[in-house]
Every structure is written in structure tokens, then in C-alpha cells.
Amino acid sequence: MSIFDTFERKHDYLVCVDSDGCVMDTMNCKHFHCFGPCMVAEWGLEAWKDEILDRWNVINLFSMTRGINRFKGLAMALGEIDQKYKPITGVKALQHWADTAPALSNDGAAKAAAEATDPDAKLVLEKALSWSKAVNAAIMELDESLKVPYNGAKEGLAAAHQFADVAMVSSANRDAVEEEWGKFGLLEHTDIVLAQDVGSKAACIKEMLKFGYDLDKVVMVGDAPGDCDAAEKNGVHYYPILVNHEKESWDEAIAVGFGKLQSGEYAAYGAEKKQEFLRNLGG
Numbered sequence: 648m649s650i651f652d653t654f655e656r657k658h659d660y661l662v663c664v665d666s667d668g669c670v671m672d673t674m675n676c677k678h679f680h681c682f683g684p685c686m687v688a689e690w691g692l693e694a695w696k697d698e699i700l701d702r703w704n705v706i707n708l709f710s711m712t713r714g715i716n717r718f719k720g721l722a723m724a725l726g727e728i729d730q731k732y733k734p735i736t737g738v739k740a741l742q743h744w745a746d747t748a749p750a751l752s753n754d755g756a757a758k759a760a761a762e763a764t765d766p767d768a769k770l771v772l773e774k775a776l777s778w779s780k781a782v783n784a785a786i787m788e789l790d791e792s793l794k795v796p797y798n799g800a801k802e803g804l805a806a807a808h809q810f811a812d813v814a815m816v817s818s819a820n821r822d823a824v825e826e827e828w829g830k831f832g833l834l835e836h837t838d839i840v841l842a843q844d845v846g847s848k849a850a851c852i853k854e855m856l857k858f859g860y861d862l863d864k865v866v867m868v869g870d871a872p873g874d875c876d877a878a879e880k881n882g883v884h885y886y887p888i889l890v891n892h893e894k895e896s897w898d899e900a901i902a903v904g905f906g907k908l909q910s911g912e913y914a915a916y917g918a919e920k921k922q923e924f925l926r927n928l929g930g
Contacts, residue, residue: 654839656858660811660908663852663878665869666824667817668714669888670800670833674870676793678707681785686721689778695732702727711928713890714871716818716847717782718744718751721775737771744772751818752843753779783820796831797888799897803868804836806901810909815840816851816867816877848877856881866908866917868900872928875921884908884917887924 668674683703687696706712707720715723722738722745729735740763748755753776760772807813813836817824821842828834841851852867867878870888878885886904888896904920907913 650839650841650845651854651857654858656812656860657838658810658812659861659864661814661855661858661860661865662807662811662905663814663816663848663855663865663867663883664804664807664837665714665817665848665867665871665874665888666815666828667819668708668870668890669868669874669893670796670804670815671794671824671827672797672893673789673794673827674714675708676789677782677786678704680789680793681782682707682717682720685778685781685785686724689774689781690725690728690733690735692728692733695728699724699728699732709890709928711872711925713928714818714869714873716745716751716873717779718748718756718775719746721745721778735771737765737767737769740765740768741771741775744768750846753783754844783823786820786823787826794827794830796833797893797897799894799901801831801833801836803897803900804833806905807868808836808838810905812838814838814851814855815842816848817842818848818873819843848873849880852877852881852883856883863911863913864908866904866913875924884913885921885924886917887920887927889924889927892927 664670683700692699703724706723722742725735725738726742729738744759756772756776760769763769763772815837819842821844824842825840845851862882865883866886867874868886875885886900907916
């Protein structure tokens with residue numbers, strides 16, 4: 648049974664919301680303490696640790712590739728490392744898989760590794776899976792004080808839930824986001840949880856649209872270019888949570904953005920917000 652089989656549409660409006668870096672103030676700490684360090688450990692990159700971790704953070708946090716799928720970010724970073732620091736066995740196979748796989752998840756990596764006939768491809772995919780599992784374990788071990796919602800996020804979800812169905816649409820690990828959202832009472836303002844195991848954000852939104860929502864009554868709330876792309880691929884609106892301006896962004900969503908959506912006046916407003924979003928990430 649698919650997760651979509653248990654969903655029941657209740658409203659004319661749909662608000663899709665990302666988790667890390669959008670609702671949860673966890674994106675920086677997960678990359679600082681988990682993603683980058685686990686890559687350094689898995690591939691034995693300690694000799695260049697500082698430079699490599701700085702570059703990892705630029706790729707994943709502070710540029711137009713912010714919020715990229717973990718396996719795409721890994722393929723990008725290892726490709727640079729292969730050129731600059733140390734040969735990475737099978738890196739081209741990893742890049743090809745990250746560019747073409749229908750589902751970039753642990754299950755997808757395990758399946759690709761099992762089916763790989765080239766030894767180098769099998770090795771790099773197995774290591775990518777090992778890395779991803781280590782990341783998930785490290786995230787679960789993070790100090791709880793680091794995993795909190797942004798000020799205004801819970802209020803924003805509650806405001807959206809008054810007039811819309813709310814879908815969490817995240818590329819993060821399901822267990823981690825469900826634990827985080829459950830702890831802070833965010834799931835009570837959420838109708839369906841679509842995480843890494845379900846598919847890409849664009850694919851998740853596409854599936855939600857099959858419930859018959861008018862495109863002009865759907866918005867994706869996110870903090871990264873991938874969130875914006877997922878919205879645009881499906882012809883729905885995008886509302887940005889701006890990096891380093893998260894509370895102000897949620898406050899504006901409640902005061903202005905959701906009203907624009909309900910009044911049918913979102914298009915021009917959304918175009919202005921997108922430009923603001925691009926400027927904030929240097930795009």
C-alpha cells in the first residue's frame with residue numbers, strides 16, 4: 648500500500664512544506680556535525696578535512712545548490728575531491744547514478760549496488776550507502792538542543808492548516824523528521840509526511856496533485872532552490888523561507904502570503920518573493 652492511499656483530501660488548498668532549513672533549524676548542524684564529517688571518515692579524507700568540510704557546506708548550505716539531495720551533494724563533492732585532493736574510485740558511476748536514478752534514497756542505493764556489475768561502481772555505491780546510514784545514525788545522536796523549529800514555523804503550519812491540507816515534503820530521512828516534528832507538536836498540523844523514501848519533492852507534489860487540487864491553490868514552502876524547482880515543475884506556487892531571515896519569512900507567510908494564495912492574487916507576489924529568494928542565496 649502506498650502512503651498516498653491513506654490520504655484524504657479535506658480542503659481546496661494544499662500547502663507543501665519542507666522540513667530541514669525551513670521548519671526545523673537543523674540544516675546547519677546536520678551538515679556541520681553529520682554529513683560532511685561522515686564523508687571525511689568514509690573516504691579517509693582527514694588530510695584535507697578543513698578545506699573539504701568548508702566546500703561541503705558551501706555546496707549544501709550557502710549557495711544555489713542549498714538543499715540538494717544528499718546523494719547528489721555527495722556526488723558533486725566527491726567529484727571535486729577526485730580532481731583536487733585524492734582519486735575517488737567509481738566516482739563517475741556515482742555521479743551517473745545520482746543524475747539518473749528515479750529515487751535517490753538508501754533503498755535506491757542498496758538496489759543499485761546489488762545490481763552493479765562493475766566492481767568500482769559496486770564499491771562506490773556501497774560506500775555511499777554506508778555513508779548515508781552513518782549520517783542517519785549521527786543525526787539521531789545529535790544533542791536534542793540543536794534540533795528545534797524556527798520561531799514562527801509552528802504558528803505558520805497552524806495558520807496553513809486552518810484553510811489547507813498540509814503535506815510535509817522533505818528529502819530528509821523519514822525517521823528523523825517524524826521524530827523531530829512529533830516532538831514539537833508539528834505533526835498535528837500536518838496531513839501527510841512525504842520524506843526521502845517516497846521520492847523526489849517534485850514527484851511527491853505531482854502525486855498530491857492527483858487528488859484534484861487547482862494548481863493556483865497549491866504552494867510549496869521551502870528554503871532551497873530544489874524546493875522552488877519542485878514547485879515550478881508542477882506549475883504550483885513557491886513561497887521562500889529566507890536563509891538567516893526565517894522568522895521574518897514565517898511571519899510574512901501568516902500575515903501576507905497565505906492571504907494572497909486564498910484571494911487568488913499570489914502570482915505577482917510570488918514572483919517578487921522568488922527574486923528576493925534568489926538574491927538572498929547569491930543567485
